[in-house]
Structure formats: structure tokens, C-alpha cells
Amino acid sequence: MGIAALFQRLATGGRAATDGAADAASRVLIVGSPNVGKSALFNRLTGRYVTVSNYPGTTVEVSRGRSRLLGDEFEVLDTPGMYSLLPITEEERVARALLIEETPRAVVHVVDAKNLDRMLGLTLQLAEAGLPLVLALNMADEARDLGIRIDVKRLEEAIGVPVVRTVATRGDGLAELIEQIRRVRPVASKAEVDYGPTIEEAIAAVQRVVKPAPGLSARTRAVLLLEGDGEQRARLRRTGGDGAVEQVSRIVSTTGARLDHAIHYHAASAVKLQVDCLLAEAVTFPPERRTGVAEWLSRFSMHPATGLPLLAVVVYVGLYKFVGAFGAGTLVDWLEGTVFEGYVNPWVNGVLDALVPWQVVRDLFGGEYGMMTLGVRYAVAIVLPIVGTFFVAFSILEDSGYLPRLAMLIDRVFKKIGLNGRAVIPMALGFGCDTMATMVTRTLETRRERTIAILLLALAIPCSAQMGVILGLLAGHPWALAVWAGVVTGVFLVVGSVAARVMPGERPRFYMELPPLRFPRPVNVLVKTYTRMVWYFKEVLPLFLLASVFIWIGNVTGLFEWVVGVVRFPVRALGLPDEAAVAFLFGFFRRDYGAAGLYDLYGDGLLTGNQLAVAAVTLTLFLPCIAQLLVMKKEQGWKAALATSAFVLAVAFVVGFLLNGVLVLTGVQL
Amino acid sequence: MRCDFCGNEFDEGAAEKACAACTLLGGCKKVKCPHCGYEMPRETRLVKAIRNWRARRHDRSKR
DSSP: OOHHHHHHHHHTTTSOOOSSSOOGGGEEEEEOSTTSSHHHHHHHHSOSOEEEEEOTTSSOEEEEEEETTTEEEEEEEEOOOOSOSSOOSHHHHHHHHHHHHSOOSEEEEEEEGGGHHHHHHHHHHHHHTTOOEEEEEESHHHHHHTTOEEOHHHHHHHHTSOEEEOBTTTTBTHHHHHHHHHHOOOOOGGGOOOOOHHHHHHHHHHHTTSOOOSSSOHHHHHHHHHTTOHHHHHHHHHHHHHHHHHHHHHHHHHHHHHSSSOHHHHHHHHHHHHHHHHHHHHEEOOOOOSOHHHHHHHHHHHSHHHHHHHHHHHIIIIIIIIIIIIIIIIIHIIIIIIIIIIIIHHHHHHHHHHHOOOHHHHHHHSSSSOIIIIIIIIIIIIIHHHHHHHHHHHHHHHHHTHHHHHHHHHHHHHHHTTOOGGGHHHHHHHTTOHHHHHHHGGGSSSHHHHHHHHHHHHHHOOOHHHHHHHHHHHTTOHHHHHHHHHHHHHHHHHHHHHHHHHSOOOOOOOOOOOOOOOOOOHHHHHHHHHHHHHHHHHHHHHHHHHHHHHHHHHHHHTHHHHHHHHHHHHHHHTTOOTTHHHHHHHHHHOHHHHHHHHHHHHHTTOOOHHHHHHHHHHHHTSOOOHHHHHHHHHHHOHHHHHHHHHHHHHHHHHHHHHHHHHHHHHTOOO | OBOTTTOOBOOHHHHHHHTTTOTTTTTTOEEEOTTTOOEEEOOOHHHHHHHHHHHHHHHHHHO
8 A cells, every 4th residue: 555545545434546536427336256356457547646455344455546538527447346247255244245335336346257157147247237247258368279259249239238359458448438437328128037936026026115216226125125235124124114124025935935946046057058048158268278188086085975085095194104114104214213312312311411411401401301302303313204295295285186176075064064165265264374364254154154164173173283293193093093083073063063053154155266176297396395384383383492491491390291290180081091191291282293292101001902992082173283273262252262162162171071981891903 | 366165266366365464474374265265375485486487388388
């Protein structure tokens, strides 16, 4: 943001700032999905004097500027990305609010000409809303290079709005676009979508209830009300009172009862069908380039009957064999057993003994819990090789395009337990880093969805480091690994289902575009793994060193022994040896640090297969790390963050206790 | 750059816009896809240097 814009924003108290009195009759709104070239077009149309401000009450930015090309009386607005008139994210809500509130002279819908099938749905909705619309087919050069032929005239006739080819980055088509912006008028009903007899009947009934209002057409408002749009409902309550809302609710419930799916599903299908007709009429695509095998494999990976066995193979080969056996077995044995235990630690202790006369200082760097002998050893010799191999496996999956397909597969399970399908994205991210994933939960629709997702992330989604170390720990005990996976998945499903029922809400809605499935490129895998390892090492090493310092302070003051003594009681209740109390104490700092502590105990032969399973389950379900706790506080406030943590801690110990009890009673040896 | 999750292509400027509301103020050293929210570690200077060097070599060979 420029200095002038900053002063202007301060002067207007952070409200959307405009250059002088903005005249609604000369306002031009640029709308469209993210990354279609809206900002490039906005920059072309405006110039240097642009203000960027948050939309009131949100963190969503809106850019405004006087138009250099249209004339100074025109104000151009660059709106946040939107996919549909029925908003899901805050950005979409703001974009729609601008469409309604700003009463624009013209609305330019910018679309990516290469992906018209995904873009024209919004065009139809905007046209149906009666907005003065111009359709800009941006990136027209790239579409042409790909062999996509668009008959602009036919498209214009079919939708009933002016259509212009543009290349915003070069300014191509700008003169024609400006001409159309000057001439455009609100469209007639030519572009109305046919929603089928049941919904059309309902639309007509709702239209009789809603009163005329500026902004969206009565038909669009009726469709949005039928789809359950909260803002439109609130608007109706303001203008028509509770009676009107009740009337609409009755129409919605009778219509819903006559349909086999939710109304918004049928409405979206009708729009998609109309888009397909438009494409068939006005667009010629090059011959399909996707190979049959890739398409078949893509479907195979998403269908529950075939996708779940494929997932089991991926977990077995990629995680169990590669991360567990190779990373945690071969690499850690060599680095920890040979390099650190054989050379580094004896050398560090020898140097300290020779140079430092004070035991207390020697303990800070060496000995049992020293920064070098514990902190660096855990980070370099235990966590890094395991996390490194995990990152290789993860990068291969990521580069192949498997992850979004996995998200679609998991989405089916999510829907069954009543969660929002969009929660798949933060959950998938949680396997990388729970802290970042907690922040991503803000993309979820409601507070209810966010609360459930944050709880599940804190409870049952292990981050990459923790999962890597636990896989390494259980690599020699396949049955213990199976019990761990089963119990953690079970806790996830049970807690998720219960939480979704305790906090009832709207049925989930999830849509995701799938990139093509492809063979992973070795260079990409190498770069991704290296980048992640550098990032992880930079983050984890200082924390591990800090933990060693805290332990040292605890040892010096006697606090460490006292706390370990207290933690011993719940640890004994889990059927674990007293020494495991230290690992759990480490776990309060970082869960992977705690898992590395268990790894040490296992190396010393102190844990049986059963104890490994119980300890791994309890530590996986354990408290979130400090960074995650701080983000939870930021997202939910202290009360909710502490309540979530207390719940998670209780569940971790109760599940661990029950698992130990079951194993003891049944006499099973893992 | 390309999102590793949804395959969406975007420039780092757009990614910074998606991070505007974040509490870590960019301290995480990650790039966030403005489309789906997926976060990827930012490329290290070494990787960027190698990429630039390869691009320059490619340009020279084309001339």
C-alpha cells in the first residue's frame, strides 16, 4: 500500500476509501474467480492512484481506483475472488456484498478462457441477476495456443451479454472492452437457467413473497433463498418481516421433500448442464490429451472400494517400509548408534570434562540432557532422518497429484460423520503441520465447522514429524502399528461424529478441482524434500535446544525431578515404566520431541510391543505443541483453546488407559 | 508457481495477499495457495539460484 493510500485509509478509519464522492452511476466492478487476471485488468484500467482497504468488519482487501482509460469519472473496483453467487468463503461474501451495495454501472466478469467450463456458471448467475454484465475472456492467447476455439458471437447470443477477448497482461482487447463497458445495460432474462419444474415452481412461489429491491434480480434472490442463503434470509426478515421468512421456509421444506438431493445440489447441477450446452454450442476443444490410464487411475483412487485398498498400499510401501524400516531403522541406527553414540557424544563429553571444571555447566551442553548430547542428537540423529524420508514420500505423493484425490476419498467419510467436506483441506495439511492447518480452518464456513476441525487437529491428526517418529518407533512391531492406526482413526471418527451431533448445522457442501494425475518428476521431488527439510530443521533445532535448556534449569532447581515424579502416576496407570514420564514431559513441549524420547526408551529395551502401542497412541492424542496452542488461542480465544487442550489431554490418557486395560485383559502380545 | 495440492498456478504476489490476515506475519516461511489455502515451504535461496542458473543457460542455448 502506498503512503498516500495509507494516509487516506487512516483518514477514513479503515473504511473503503474512494477518491472523492463516488458516483454509483460510474462505478465498474471487476469480478471473477481467483487468478484469472482481474488485478492485471484492474491495473490496466486504473493507474497509479489506487487505494487498497479492508472491507468493513473483515480482513478482505478491496482495491479502488479512478480509471485512466475510461475517464476520470469512472471508479473501478477489484473485488475478491468468487466462484458462485452463493458464497462459501468470506472473500465471496464480500464480493457479492459489493455487487449488491455498489449498484455498478458495469460488471466485468473476467474468466480464464482456457477453463470456461469452470467459469461460465458464475457468468450465467450474474446475467440472471440482471447485472449490467460484460464477459471478458482473458488469457485468450493461451486458450488459442492450446487449440481452444471460441465463437464469441455465438456465446454473446446464447448468454445475451457482450463478450470480449482480452489478454490483460499485454492490454489486448482493452479498447473493445472499454467500449462495451460504456454501452452495457442490465441484461434481460435471456440467460435464465432452467432449474427444472420443481425448483421453478418454488422460485415462482418465493418471488411472490420477496419485494423488489435494488441489487440482484427477484429471481436470483429467490434462488438464493431456496439454496438457504443466510444473508438473503436476514434481508427478507428486514424487509418482509417474520411472516415472509416463515412462508419461504415452508416453500423450502416442501420443495426439499420433493427432491432426492439438497436444493443447492440441483441448482448447481442445472447451472452446470446449461454451461455444458453453451460450450457445445460455442466452443471447440482440441482432442482429449489425457491418457486413458491416468483417467482410469484417477477414478480408481477416489472410489471407496478401490481407493481405500490403494491407500493401504501407499501407507504400507511409502510410510511403513520406506519411512519406518529404512528411515527409522537403517538411517537412525547408523546416525544415532554409530555417529552420535560412538563419536559425537563421547567427544563432546570428553572436551567438556577437559575444559569445563563446573559440573552444572557441563550438564548444560553434555551428559544425559545436554544441548549437544540430547537436543542436537534428537534433532539430527533421530528426527531428521525420519522426517527426511517422510518428506521424500510426501513429495512423491504431492507431485503425482494423489493428495487432492485422497481429499475427495476422505470427503466421503467426512460427509458420513456429518462434517463439512471443506475440512478435508486443513486435515490434509495437518499431516504436514498442525499449527498451519489450524490457521487454515478459517477458510471453513461456520464457527461450528472451525471448532470441530480445530479440535480434531489438536487431538487425532499427527504432524509429519510426530508421525514419522511414531512410524519409526513401531516399524518393528506391525501389530502395534495396526492397533495404533486403528485406535487413532477410531478416536477421530467417534469424536468427530459426537462433536458434529452435539453442534448440529447445515449439511456439508464441498467442491474441488482436480489437477491431472501424473508421474512425479525426480527434480521436483528433490527440490520439495530439500526445501521442507531446511524449513523443518530451522524450526525444530532451536526448539529442541531450548527444551534442553529448560530441562537443565529444571535439573538445577530440582523442579524437573519433582514434575517427573508427578507425571509418573498417570504414566504408571497406562502400564508404562517410570522412565516414560520423561518422554511425556518432553511431549508437553513438542509431540515429536516426546516421541523421540520414547524412541530412546525403546532403544534401551525398556518398552514391550504392548507398551509401545499404548505410549504411541497416548502421545499421538496428546496436547497440541506450544505453537499450535498459541494459534488456537488466536483463532478461538483463551477459554476455548484451554478447554480444547484439557479435553484432548483427558481423551489421550483415558484412551491410553482403556487400551492398556484391553490388552492386559485379553492377554494379547503385540 | 504451481500449488502442490490443487494444481492452481499463481504468482507469489497473490500468495502474499492470501497471507495478509495471518497472525505469523510471514514468519512461517511458507507460500499459501490463494485458491485452496494449501501451504508449501518457500523455496530456499540455493534452489532459487539453481533454478535461475538453469533458466539462464536454457535462454543462452536457445539464442
